[in-house]
Amino acid sequence: MSAIETVSIFSGIPVGQAMRRQVVSLAATADIAQGIRMMIRYKANAVLLTDNDIPHGVVSKTDLLGAYYAEIPTETALGDVMGSQPIACFPDDLVEDALEIMAAAGVHRLYVTGANRDEVIGKVAYADIVGLLYRYCRACERGTAHKRLKHSGGDPSARLRVKDVMTTEVWSCGDGDSLITVIESLTSRQMGAVLIKNPAASYVGVISKTDLIIAYHRGVAPKSAAGEIMSSPVHAVPAEALLSTALQQMLIRDVQRLFVHDGASEPGHITGVLALSDAARFRSGSCRACTAGRLLVR
Amino acid sequence: MLARDFMDTQFHTLHPQQNIAEVFTAFQKASAIEKKKVFGMMVTDDEARLVGMLSMYDVLNYVQPKHVAIFGEMDDVDPTQAYRNRLSTIQSIRVDDIMTTDVVTVRPDTHLMVIAEIMIKKHIRRLPVIDDQTVVGIVYVSNVFNRIMTMFSAEKE
Numbered sequence: 384m385s386a387i388e389t390v391s392i393f394s395g396i397p398v399g400q401a402m403r404r405q406v407v408s409l410a411a412t413a414d415i416a417q418g419i420r421m422m423i424r425y426k427a428n429a430v431l432l433t434d435n436d437i438p439h440g441v442v443s444k445t446d447l448l449g450a451y452y453a454e455i456p457t458e459t460a461l462g463d464v465m466g467s468q469p470i471a472c473f474p475d476d477l478v479e480d481a482l483e484i485m486a487a488a489g490v491h492r493l494y495v496t497g498a499n500r501d502e503v504i505g506k507v508a509y510a511d512i513v514g515l516l517y518r519y520c521r522a523c524e525r526g527t528a529h530k531r532l533k534h535s536g537g538d539p540s541a542r543l544r545v546k547d548v549m550t551t552e553v554w555s556c557g558d559g560d561s562l563i564t565v566i567e568s569l570t571s572r573q574m575g576a577v578l579i580k581n582p583a584a585s586y587v588g589v590i591s592k593t594d595l596i597i598a599y600h601r602g603v604a605p606k607s608a609a610g611e612i613m614s615s616p617v618h619a620v621p622a623e624a625l626l627s628t629a630l631q632q633m634l635i636r637d638v639q640r641l642f643v644h645d646g647a648s649e650p651g652h653i654t655g656v657l658a659l660s661d662a663a664r665f666r667s668g669s670c671r672a673c674t675a676g677r678l679l680v681r
Numbered sequence: 682m683l684a685r686d687f688m689d690t691q692f693h694t695l696h697p698q699q700n701i702a703e704v705f706t707a708f709q710k711a712s713a714i715e716k717k718k719v720f721g722m723m724v725t726d727d728e729a730r731l732v733g734m735l736s737m738y739d740v741l742n743y744v745q746p747k748h749v750a751i752f753g754e755m756d757d758v759d760p761t762q763a764y765r766n767r768l769s770t771i772q773s774i775r776v777d778d779i780m781t782t783d784v785v786t787v788r789p790d791t792h793l794m795v796i797a798e799i800m801i802k803k804h805i806r807r808l809p810v811i812d813d814q815t816v817v818g819i820v821y822v823s824n825v826f827n828r829i830m831t832m833f834s835a836e837k838e
Binding site for chain 2: 416417419420423424425426514597600601614634635636637
């Protein structure tokens with residue numbers, strides 16, 4: 384019998400409150416091109432594959448990058464490149480338990496089933512839980528953000544800033560590097576996007592996993608130069624910007640990271656990265672309103 | 682009462698390589714010509730073969746931010762500006778990237794009853810009519826309804 388009960392912001396919240404009912408799924412026989420279209424249209428990071436309407440597997444953007452790397456034709460069935468089995472939970476399971484299952488299995492999403500285990504009724508993704516945390520923290524009367532604002536009489540300078548939370552380690556590839564090098568860089572460091580530098584060492588663009596699967600879909604050869612498909616210019620926020628402003632930018636643009644410039648030098652000089660998960664960890668882990676309200680970031 | 686008897690033979694198409702901005706222009710142009718709202722268009726390749734469909738719903742679904750539920754709670758965000766910013770970031774997306782490729786079609790000799798059944802069962806509002814791999818027309822749910830209504834009115838008289 385444990386004497387100490389750990390309480391977090393998610394204590395008592397069931398998966399049903401964080402899940403999305405829309406599940407992007409396709410038959411395992413559908414081709415890679417269809418899978419990519421579904422991911423783009425629904426802004427999904429993975430597609431559930433079914434066999435005779437029964438959940439059969441999951442294919443993620445990372446799996447598709449592997450297929451692109453191996454130059455597998457986009458007419459190939461998704462079932463041939465799927466990475467893992469779907470992991471399921473129930474809507475009345477707790478969000479905390481769902482996060483633990485995700486960590487143990489090394490996945491970012493769980494599928495939610497009802498009494499019939501073959502019928503998927505929703506999906507709960509790590510990013511959705513972060514979004515839920517953001518909403519709870521924002522609404523919390525006892526939270527750090529509210530208190531700081533109250534004590535400073537509404538002065539926004541007392542609020543959290545991007546520089547307090549960002550990571551200063553920035554990885555990049557050259558604009559002449561091949562997409563193969565970019566894929567290797569993204570997968571080895573488990574990143575969602577990488578900065579692209581020109582020969583003058585200025586950051587000129589960004590390539591995300593989504594950019595790469597679009598290139599795969601459009602038939603761009605993996606040996607092509609990064610400069611051909613990068614998104615340009617780099618959208619960056621100043622290090623002095625309010626954390627809440629940066630979070631809004633991420634949610635509006637549907638990205639899970641923002642690059643940060645120091646404001647003193649030119650905007651092309653990137654000094655850090657702000658990930659949605661960094662922001663979530665900081666908000667929950669540093670706030671005394673939730674005892675041990677720490678969201679483990681993986 | 683076959684598809685060829687009541688299908689629209691005047692229709693507008695999109696090309697797979699058109700981008701989102703061009704799609705908006707094409708929808709506006711088609712609506713102006715037809716003098717009615719056009720909610721979906723067929724996508725054809727250079728040989729006029731049907732390769733997909735793109736509906737207004739598909740485009741809206743893509744334009745919408747994923748975490749839209751949070752927007753309601755952001756009282757300091759101007760939704761108009763947020764939408765403008767979004768449109769500027771998504772303009773490189775092409776028709777081929779988001780269109781539906783799993784399209785249900787009928788032939789010119791498909792019967793009205795079969796067409797009505799497909800529309801009801803599969804919740805489809807428009808069906809391309811294909812003859813020898815080429816698009817020859819489109820049947821809207823309104824075509825089907827009007828044809829059935831005309832039949833009933835004629836019987837009454």
